[in-house]
Each structure stands twice: as C-alpha cells, then as structure tokens.
Amino acid sequence: xxxxxHRSGVHQATVSRVLNRPEVVKTxxxxxxxxxxxxxxxxPHTGARHLAGGRTGVIAAFVxxxxxxxxxxxxxxxxxxxxxxxxRVMVADTQFDAATEIEIVKKFAASVDAxxxxxxxxxxxxxxxxxxxxxxxxxxxxxxxxxxVVVDQAEIVNLAVDHHRQLGHRHIAVVTGPSSYWSSAQxxxxxxxxxxxxVIDNADPTFEGGAKVLGSLLDADITAVVAFNDLMALGILRxxxxxxxxxxxxxxxxxxxxxxxxxxxxxxxxxxAAPIDELGQTAVSLINWQTSAKKSRSRVSLPTRLxxxxxxxxxxxxxxxxxxx
Amino acid sequence: xxxxxHRSGVHQATVSRVLNRPEVVKTxxxxxxxxxxxxxxxxPHTGARHLAGGRTGVIAAFVxxxxxxxxxxxxxxxxxxxxxxxxRVMVADTQFDAATEIEIVKKFAASVDAxxxxxxxxxxxxxxxxxxxxxxxxxxxxxxxxxxVVVDQAEIVNLAVDHHRQLGHRHIAVVTGPSSYWSSAQxxxxxxxxxxxxVIDNADPTFEGGAKVLGSLLDADITAVVAFNDLMALGILRxxxxxxxxxxxxxxxxxxxxxxxxxxxxxxxxxxAAPIDELGQTAVSLINWQTSAKKSRSRVSLPTRLxxxxxxxxxxxxxxxxxxx
DNA sequence: CTGAAAGCGCTAACAA
DNA sequence: TTGTTAGCGCTTTCAG
Numbered sequence: 001x002x003x004x005x006h007r008s009g010v011h012q013a014t015v016s017r018v019l020n021r022p023e024v025v026k027t028x029x030x031x032x033x034x035x036x037x038x039x040x041x042x043x044p045h046t047g048a049r050h051l052a053g054g055r056t057g058v059i060a061a062f063v064x065x066x067x068x069x070x071x072x073x074x075x076x077x078x079x080x081x082x083x084x085x086x087x088r089v090m091v092a093d094t095q096f097d098a099a100t101e102i103e104i105v106k107k108f109a110a111s112v113d114a115x116x117x118x119x120x121x122x123x124x125x126x127x128x129x130x131x132x133x134x135x136x137x138x139x140x141x142x143x144x145x146x147x148x149v150v151v152d153q154a155e156i157v158n159l160a161v162d163h164h165r166q167l168g169h170r171h172i173a174v175v176t177g178p179s180s181y182w183s184s185a186q187x188x189x190x191x192x193x194x195x196x197x198x199v200i201d202n203a204d205p206t207f208e209g210g211a212k213v214l215g216s217l218l219d220a221d222i223t224a225v226v227a228f229n230d231l232m233a234l235g236i237l238r239x240x241x242x243x244x245x246x247x248x249x250x251x252x253x254x255x256x257x258x259x260x261x262x263x264x265x266x267x268x269x270x271x272x273a274a275p276i277d278e279l280g281q282t283a284v285s286l287i288n289w290q291t292s293a294k295k296s297r298s299r300v301s302l303p304t305r306l307x308x309x310x311x312x313x314x315x316x317x318x319x320x321x322x323x324x325x
Numbered sequence: 326x327x328x329x330x331h332r333s334g335v336h337q338a339t340v341s342r343v344l345n346r347p348e349v350v351k352t353x354x355x356x357x358x359x360x361x362x363x364x365x366x367x368x369p370h371t372g373a374r375h376l377a378g379g380r381t382g383v384i385a386a387f388v389x390x391x392x393x394x395x396x397x398x399x400x401x402x403x404x405x406x407x408x409x410x411x412x413r414v415m416v417a418d419t420q421f422d423a424a425t426e427i428e429i430v431k432k433f434a435a436s437v438d439a440x441x442x443x444x445x446x447x448x449x450x451x452x453x454x455x456x457x458x459x460x461x462x463x464x465x466x467x468x469x470x471x472x473x474v475v476v477d478q479a480e481i482v483n484l485a486v487d488h489h490r491q492l493g494h495r496h497i498a499v500v501t502g503p504s505s506y507w508s509s510a511q512x513x514x515x516x517x518x519x520x521x522x523x524v525i526d527n528a529d530p531t532f533e534g535g536a537k538v539l540g541s542l543l544d545a546d547i548t549a550v551v552a553f554n555d556l557m558a559l560g561i562l563r564x565x566x567x568x569x570x571x572x573x574x575x576x577x578x579x580x581x582x583x584x585x586x587x588x589x590x591x592x593x594x595x596x597x598a599a600p601i602d603e604l605g606q607t608a609v610s611l612i613n614w615q616t617s618a619k620k621s622r623s624r625v626s627l628p629t630r631l632x633x634x635x636x637x638x639x640x641x642x643x644x645x646x647x648x649x650x
Numbered sequence: 651c652t653g654a655a656a657g658c659g660c661t662a663a664c665a666a
Numbered sequence: 667t668t669g670t671t672a673g674c675g676c677t678t679t680c681a682g
Contacts, residue, residue, distance in 0.1 A: 026651060079418055264586070349667070377659075
C-alpha cells in the first residue's frame with residue numbers, strides 16, 4: 001500500500017481512503033491513486049484489513065446438506081450474488097442438526113462479515129448468541145430478530161391443492177417434513193386452514209422418505225398428494241410405479257422446489273417452483289454492508305409458481321373444470 | 326492472547342507456541358495455558374494470524390458448477406475432510422471456463438492456505454502463475470507440477486465396455502465430453518485402445534446433451550452406450566424412451582459417477598461409481614500442511630466399480646455368457 | 651481534503 | 667524451555 005502511496009505521491013492513509021471511503025477524496029487524487037493501483041497490480045491484504053477492523057470480504061453460507069440439489073442450487077445463487085458484491089463465500093454443512101449449527105456459527109462468526117443460514121433448526125436465541133456481533137440472515141425461516149427471506153409456504157400448499165382440485169381430485173393429501181422445520185409448521189397450518197385435505201406430518205423429506213409415505217396414502221384412499229419437496233415427490237412417484245400404480249392416473253403427485261431432477265424423471269414431475277436464484281440474491285442483499293446503514297426491509301417473502309408437467313383427472317371421476325388435457 | 330498469558334503466568338509468545346508448536350513447550354506449561362484458554366474462551370484472531378505470516382485456516386475449493394450433483398457431492402466431501410483438519414472452506418464456481426478459473430484463483434490465492442481445483446480446464450502454467458506461492462491440488466486432472474487425485478478414466482471405459490460385451494452387445498458406443506476436459510481425452514484414448522467401439526466425442530456432458538446424442542447413436546446402429554457421466558446417460562435414456570425405444574432392451578446405457586439421481590430414475594441407471602468421498606479426502610490430504618514437509622505421493626489414481634442396476638442382452642442376439650438375469 | 655501516528659493480535663527470529 | 671522484540675499491512679482518530 002505504501003508503494004502505491006509513493007507512486008501516486010500521496011500518503012498511505014489516503015490510499016486507504018480511496019479504497020474504503022472514496023467519497024471523501026478529491027476526484028483528481030482518486031484518479032491518480034487508482035492509476036498507481038493498477039500499474040502496481042496492488043491488491044489489499046485481507047488479513048491485515050480484517051485485523052485493523054475492516055471488512056473481511058467473506059460471508060458464510062450454512063446449508064443443511066450440500067448434496068441436496070435444492071441447497072446446492074441455493075448455494076450457487078448465494079455464491080453468485082456474493083461474487084457480485086465482491087465477497088467470497090465460505091460454506092459449511094450443518095447436517096440439519098441444531099448443535100452442529102451452533103458449533104459452526106461459533107467457529108466461523110469471527111472471520112466473516114455475515115452469515116447466511118439456510119433452513120436453520122437451532123433456536124434463534126442460540127444462534128444469535130453464537131454469532132456474537134456477526135450479522136445473521138435466515139433463508140427459509142422467519143424470525144423477528146433476524147432478517148430473513150422465505151418462500152411463501154402457504155402459497156405452495158394452496159397452489160398445489162387448487163391444482164389438484166381443479167383436476168377433479170377430492171381425496172388430497174398434504175405431506176410435511178420434520179416438525180423441527182419452520183416450513184413444515186407453515187405447511188401444516190396452511191393445510192389445516194384449507195380443510196378437507198388429509199395431512200401426513202413429520203415425514204422424512206427424502207427420496208426414501210417418499211417411498212415410505214406411499215402406504216399411508218393408499219390406506220387413506222388418496223388420489224392426489226402434495227409432497228414436502230421434489231425428492232420426496234420423486235420417491236412417492238417411484239414407489240407408486242413399483243407398486244403397480246399408474247402416475248398420474250392412479251395417483252397425482254406434486255412436488256416443490258423444482259430441482260433439475262424433477263424435469264428429468266419420467267413421468268416428469270409437476271412441482272411448485274421456488275425462485276432459488278432470487279432467494280440467494282435477496283439473502284445476500286439483506287446483509288447490512290454498511291455497519292451503520294438503516295436496515296432494509298428485513299423480512300421478505302418470495303412467491304412461487306406451479307409448473308405443470310403432468311396432469312390428469314382422477315380415474316373414477318371426470319373433472320368439473322379441467323385446465324388442460 | 327495476552328489475557329491468556331497473564332492468567333497462566335507466562336509470556337504471550339508462549340501462548341502462541343502452545344497453539345502453533347506445542348512440542349517445544351513443557352507439558353506443565355502446556356496444561357496451564359490450555360486451562361486459561363478454556364476459562365477465557367479464548368479463540369485466536371484469524372486475521373491477525375494471517376497477517377503475521379501464519380496459516381489462514383482456510384482452503385479454497387473451486388468447482389465448475391455447484392449445481393451439478395457430482396460436484397456438489399465432491400464439495401461436500403472436501404468440506405468434511407477440511408473440517409476434520411480444522412480448516413474452513415471457501416467455494417467458488419468456475420463455470421467450466423478457463424478465464425474465470427484464473428481470475429478466481431487470483432482473487433482467492435492470497436487468503437487461503439491451499440486451493441483444490443476440481444476438473445480445471447485452464448492451463449497448468451496459467452493456474453500456477455495465478456496461484457503465486459499458494460499451494461494447488463487438482464482433482465480429476467493429472468499434471469506433473471501439481472499434486473492430483475484422479476479417477477481412473479480408462480478403467481471406467483473398460484468396465485463399462487466389458488459389461489456390455491459380456492451381455493452380448495457388439496455395437497457399443499463410447500461418448501466423451503468436451504475435449505477441453507482431461508477426462509475426455511483419457512476416455513477417448515481408452516476407447517481407441519479397446520478398438521471395435523464407436524466413438525462420439527466432444528458431446529455436451531448434460532442431460533440435454535445426452536438427448537442430442539441419441540440421433541448419432543441410432544444412425545450407427547448402436548445397442549449399447551457408455552455415456553460420459555450420469556447426467557448425460559439419463560438424457561440418453563430419456564430421449565430413447567421418448568423415441569419409443571425400450572431401455573435397456575433396445576438400448577443399454579451405462580453412466581458414470583453414480584450420482585443419487587442414477588438410482589432414482591426408472592429404469593434405474595447402471596453406472597460406474599467414482600469414490601467421491603475418497604476423492605475429497607485424498608485431495609485435502611494432498612495439501613502440504615507443513616510448509617516444509619516432504620511431499621507425500623503427489624499423484625493418486627482412484628479405482629472405480631460398476632454398479633449394475635439394469636442389464637439385458639441385446640434384442641436380436643442371446644448373450645454368449647450372461648452374468649445375470 | 652490530506653498527512654501523521656497509533657495500534658489491531660499475532661508469529662518468528664533472537665536472546666537468555 | 668521461555669522471554670524480548672520487531673514488525674506483518676491495514677484502518678482510523680486527530681491535526682492541519
């Protein structure tokens with residue numbers, strides 16, 4: 001940095017200002033310094049900057065499972081958004097475990113500017129305590145004291161159930177994930193508010209979990225099901241086919257998330273798409289980059305849309321109103 | 326740190342030694358210092374440590390595409406291995422692009438202890454130059470000047486082609502990915518060495534790419550194909566089904582990577598499994614943690630195995646020797 | 651608007 | 667085996 005200072009004929013402190021608060025530097029000086037920076041290919045030392053109290057230029061992204069395609073896509077979006085803001089991102093896997101979440105937040109908090117927690121399960125108080133003065137942002141879980149982006153879970157349930165009803169289905173089930181998830185609770189409430197739908201809660205939100213749910217579906221004479229996510233939907237779909245059922249004729253399945261795999265299965269999976277890229281971008285934008293800036297809206301709910309890849313009326317009954325063949 | 330020093334009645338420098346070179350400190354002192362560390366819940370400041378020339382405790386992991394399930398799984402493995410070594414990991418997406426790779430390596434190099442590059446496409450020289458004094462490790466690409474872990478590509482081709490031949494297939498195609506990939510070149514050579522197999526090179530290694538390949542397959546009267554990876558295999562499989570073919574009766578498909586999705590498709594996909602966790606672990610273990618340590622073996626090749634989920638002989642011909650129904 | 655000077659918390663010679 | 671002493675490269679008051 002002092003090299004740059006010499007070359008542009010200013011004091012080292014001025015170079016620092018050019019980098020951190022360009023608005024207080026005369027335009028002419030700004031130009032000269034920038035020129036020197038370029039000629040010398042100077043790049044600030046992140047460790048020193050951190051030590052002296054500045055930004056680290058790093059944000060943390062914590063996801064329950066990196067191998068889960070939904071979270072992989074989310075991480076990709078977060079990474080891209082952070083890159084645009086000039087930040088690097090550190091990742092860690094929390095394994096859907098509250099204790100691990102706390103431990104990891106503690107471990108990373110001191111060395112990052114902010115942490116984005118995706119679908120956290122630990123208590124807000126515990127997380128906040130572990131974070132100390134490091135900023136937190138939640139994705140897919142609402143909280144009063146932490147800025148958050150969520151996907152409207154009630155809308156997911158409504159869209160999916162409506163879809164089924166319009167096709168003429170009358171025996172519809174909504175399956176939720178583990179009760180520790182915020183989204184499970186939301187879906188449960190939405191389903192109950194809707195009435196006249198069968199609810200299966202606390203299911204394992206995986207491919208295998210989906211397969212395990214089929215029995216209960218059959219027992220309850222269900223003709224249409226709203227799965228907790230695409231992985232589970234695919235599991236249900238596969239188990240149904242293995243069981244000799246025809247999908248969607250005997251059992252209509254709607255997933256959620258619109259992971260790539262949903263379009264690849266056959267039959268392709270109808271799903272309620274979450275705007276994953278937007279989720280990631282919003283999460284990053286919720287970070288208070290200027291320590292003292294007024295908080296931006298700290299609670300964003302993103303809309304979803306249904307992607308219909310595969311629709312039929314229930315077998316024994318013609319639909320009252322059919323949207324498409 | 327000086328608090329800890331006071332509390333344990335030693336000099337601050339000794340605390341530093343306890344943390345960095347415990348072997349030169351008297352056991353009794355070690356104990357006292359550790360006790361103080363715990364009581365004070367002291368945690369070293371990573372920025373300061375970095376500034377003073379020590380480890381950063383961070384490694385970088387660069388993958389072509391975070392949303393690709395193979396790389397997501399690989400990243401998960403790398404993250405887990407790094408976590409075990411007490412390191413955190415920074416990620417970035419290189420988008421299979423040489424220029425982006427160089428740019429990202431430049432951006433991260435100064436702030437990490439080492440960088441693990443997965444399936445890099447940029448030149449070794451360029452990468453090395455961008456990395457400066459930062460250590461590099463390659464995954465899925467061999468290089469003379471850079472420690473690397475690879476999956477044995479020739480073995481993949483051999484296993485898959487053998488599998489098809491044993492089932493009685495005689496019109497076998499091997500499809501490779503973009504020619505900029507090290508693995509594509511390896512597979513090409515392996516296929517040529519094998520002889521009597523049809524080669525389709527430089528295909529798009531995605532689901533859509535697989536679909537596009539079907540035409541060439543049909544034109545060449547192929548009954549069995551070895552795809553570049555599972556995504557492509559799934560694409561071929563799907564296109565074949567859409568085209569009215571029966572899989573595997575009309576067209577037998579083998580993929581590679583054994584991503585989760587391979588087991589979920591129907592029919593399930595036979596694939597050559599790469600030991601992803603081991604890949605990640607090995608990559609991390611290849612990092613020279615002690616600056617001056619003698620290099621460990623710097624070129625590791627990992628074996629693969631075929632996972633048979635779905636086999637049949639070609640339609641018009643009974644197999645000479647059939648391994649299973 | 652810019653220069654001067656004081657650390658941030660740690661590692662690494664060097665001395666004892 | 668431990669204490670002493672310099673910085674590492676930057677941000678930030680405080681003057682001017």
